[in-house]
Amino acid sequence: MKVAMVICQDTPEVIWNAFRLGNMMLEGMDDVSIFLNGPSVRYEESDSQQFPLKELARIFTLSEGQLFA
Template identity: 75%
Template sequence: MELTMIICQNVPEVIWNAFRLANMMLEEMDDVSIFLNGPSVKYQDLDSEQFPLNELAKIFTLSEGRLFA
């Protein structure tokens, strides 16, 4: 299955859940793309211990997920 997710919020929990779902789908061999729009483009600034966005994004891109901004 091919899936494109569009994220346009700067709420860390929303972005975190989107990356988690995308990584789960990649494990199932689906094709996943994430398009960051508006305030979500700066997701790296929202990284925290509770919401490790940078680590999830790294896993996503190393697992052949496509990240667009």
């Protein structure tokens, strides 16, 4: 299945859940793309111990997920 997600918020929990879902779908051999729009482009600024956004994004791209901004 091909899935595209669009994230338009800068809320760390929303971005974190999108990357988690994308990574789970990639494990199931789906094609996943995430498009960061507006304030979500600055997701790295919201990286924290509670919401490790940089690490999830790294795993997503290394697992052949497509990340657009």
